[in-house]
Amino acid sequence: MANAVSAKPRTASAEIEAVQIKPTSVAPSKNYKNPTEVPAKTGARLNRSGGRRKMNQLSAKQQRMLEFVEQFIDDNNGLPPTVREIQQALTISSTSVVDYNLAALEQKGYISRTEGKSRAICLKYRTTGARTLEVPLLGTIAAGEPIPDRRDRTTEDTVEVPPSMLGTRKPNEVFALKVKGNSMVDALIADGDIVLIKPQQTAEVGEIVAVWLEEERETTLKKWYPDKSKDEVRLQPANPTMGPIVKKLSNARVMGKLVGVIRASI
Known part of the structure; x- marks a missing residue:
């Protein structure tokens, strides 16, 4: 078969890969306050002088969203979640609330987003961010x-x-x-x-x-x-x-x- 996205690709031939968007569970909050507290495996964002750049403390909702985005990317071969997927997974009241908090994460330097794309989130504290x-x-x-x-x-x-x-x-x-x-x-x-x-x-x-x-x-x-x-x-x-x-x-x-x-x- 061809390519599809899944945790364990189920293929009919070596040339075809299947990808299934995996449901991602939400772990307890890690209470990130700045990139130095992000797990070492993800790396940390560096400022121009080479040191870790301090960022504002995140709200509980922003922490949960950041953790979900990170886990979703790990579970789906580098593919980031959509706003709708974040809303549904975290039972947030509306997509506008998700967008508001993503904008806050972007302003605080944790993520970047590409305008006009549904899967537009990139984790800036990772040395190799999600890319589509x-x-x-x-x-x-x-x-x-x-x-x-x-x-x-x-x-x-x-x-x-x-x-x-x-x-x-x-x-x-x-x-x-x-x-x-x-x-x-x-x-x-x-x-x-x-x-x-x-x-x-x-x-x-x-x-x-x-x-x-x-x-x-x-x-x-x-x-x-x-x-x-x-x-x-x-x-x-x-x-x-x-x-x-x-x-x-x-x-x-x-x-x-x-x-x-x-x-x-x-």
């Missing part, structure tokens, strides 16, 4: 019945992935599609997941590919089983309750091969 790469999100792909191609798709839409998912690939060498349907559940690809596709026009027998159906003007995600003697291809789901889709080879065009999966939050 943006991959173009081209629309929706069916993992069930084929669905019409989205005419409103735009390469301005992106999905953030940890660098570990791309390996040696550059962000512009893959594209992302959101899965609709459950025909690939036995391949650990479910409704709402994001799949990463490496563009290519050919595929080996049995590989999971994104296929463009010319006559139907539709895209689907299935296993590829061509039969040149019959000029046909069997697009096989990974769900025992669903039958295959059989099309003429001239009607089915491989758009790319599955190389990664970002599983929807549980």
Whole structure:
């Protein structure tokens, strides 16, 4: 299978990694007052003179948020949490309250944020802060019945992935599609997941590919089983309750091969 984010990647092949956003528990407050009290494994932020820079004492809520962000990043291969994930995990009343306290953490020098990104938090006291790469999100792909191609798709839409998912690939060498349907559940690809596709026009027998159906003007995600003697291809789901889709080879065009999966939050 391809790449997905999870604590223990469940892969169908060495080329595919699966990533599942892990729920992160909240430990008792560590009562950080400045970076010298942050655990040594994270490192401490240095000022220009080389010494540790003092920062204002944090409120209890800010301490819990900082601890949660740190643990979430550790649990999810360097991927930071969204504002919504922080709100839900810490049972905070609203996302605006989360944003207010993140702004306070940023002002006090503990974190930095990138405007316009949903996973935008970087821990400034770590020598290697969390970092994500943006991959173009081209629309929706069916993992069930084929669905019409989205005419409103735009390469301005992106999905953030940890660098570990791309390996040696550059962000512009893959594209992302959101899965609709459950025909690939036995391949650990479910409704709402994001799949990463490496563009290519050919595929080996049995590989999971994104296929463009010319006559139907539709895209689907299935296993590829061509039969040149019959000029046909069997697009096989990974769900025992669903039958295959059989099309003429001239009607089915491989758009790319599955190389990664970002599983929807549980």
